[in-house]
Amino acid sequence: MILVRLMNNGMPNPSSGRHADEAGRARVGWMTAALALALTLSGMAADVAVRPGRPQSSANPGQGASVATNTTPLVAKSSDQLGSGDKLQFVIEEDPATAGGAKGPTELVVGPGGEVNFPVSRDADQFISVNVRDKTLAKIKDELKSKLDADFYQNATIQLRIKEQAQKRGEILFTGQVRASVLPILPGESISLFEAMVKVGYTEFANLKKVRLHRVNPTTGKTETTIYDVDAMIKGDHSKDVHLQDGDHVEVKEKTIVGF
Numbered sequence: 001m002i003l004v005r006l007m008n009n010g011m012p013n014p015s016s017g018r019h020a021d022e023a024g025r026a027r028v029g030w031m032t033a034a035l036a037l038a039l040t041l042s043g044m045a046a047d048v049a050v051r052p053g054r055p056q057s058s059a060n061p062g063q064g065a066s067v068a069t070n071t072t073p074l075v076a077k078s079s080d081q082l083g084s085g086d087k088l089q090f091v092i093e094e095d096p097a098t099a100g101g102a103k104g105p106t107e108l109v110v111g112p113g114g115e116v117n118f119p120v121s122r123d124a125d126q127f128i129s130v131n132v133r134d135k136t137l138a139k140i141k142d143e144l145k146s147k148l149d150a151d152f153y154q155n156a157t158i159q160l161r162i163k164e165q166a167q168k169r170g171e172i173l174f175t176g177q178v179r180a181s182v183l184p185i186l187p188g189e190s191i192s193l194f195e196a197m198v199k200v201g202y203t204e205f206a207n208l209k210k211v212r213l214h215r216v217n218p219t220t221g222k223t224e225t226t227i228y229d230v231d232a233m234i235k236g237d238h239s240k241d242v243h244l245q246d247g248d249h250v251e252v253k254e255k256t257i258v259g260f
Helices: 002-010 019-050 096-101 137-151 193-200 230-234
Strands: 070-073 087-092 106-109 115-119 127-131 158-164 170-176 182-185 211-216 222-228 249-252
Touching: 087 115, 106 115, 127 137, 137 158, 170 193, 182 193, 193 211, 193 230, 193 249
Parallel strands: 170 249
Antiparallel strands: 070 222, 087 106, 087 158, 115 127, 170 182, 211 222, 211 249
16 A cells, blocks of 8 residues: 555656656656565564564462462372381281281381381291382282292282381472572471571572462372462561471572562
8 A cells, every 4th residue: 555655646757758767767766665665564564463462461479379280290199108117017818827817917117228028927037028118008019919929829818007107207399599499397397488488598589479389289199389478478477378298399489670
């Protein structure tokens, strides 16, 4: 449209004679300039059309607000995974020494390295060593049965249960603008997000208004993320403080230019 207007309105209209050549050259010059302008404007329009604008957030997550959840399945630690100090009760139903229930189950303790020596019989001096660290009871039973059936039984039936689990130290992971990456939690200890941030420490660049807490949902095995305003807690508002759990991940990002 611009090109047509320039050609119709802006071009000289020569009358005749010696002005014909000059008019021709002028016409070519006007057409070249108009074409260049039209192409430039067309390119700018196309650039605007293909570049999407910055998406506008429908909500501004505030203190204690949930954000998009990472739906990547994570393996949550099972309640029957074993560790050092755990106490077990163990029985082989086909063991002649325990026939008729005259003797109760054998009690065993998981060693510091995760090793447990399972007797092949209640009155025998032979043992099968299995490392049970972070293994479930089902996996341990399968591994133990395979070894028992290979050398001692035709089809062993194993009873294995946890009598008592030792209390273990927990850990909270910190990343971003903090001064320590891990905060240990003693058995039975309760600590809030505010208290943990004070213990760990943070840099002058920490965005304390939007501290992210990543926690694995034990039911779904997926990570859920919630934002907390630690800056408000520092100023005295602890109404939305939260108690941390073993395995939590606290992420403190860097402030942007506007402080968010």
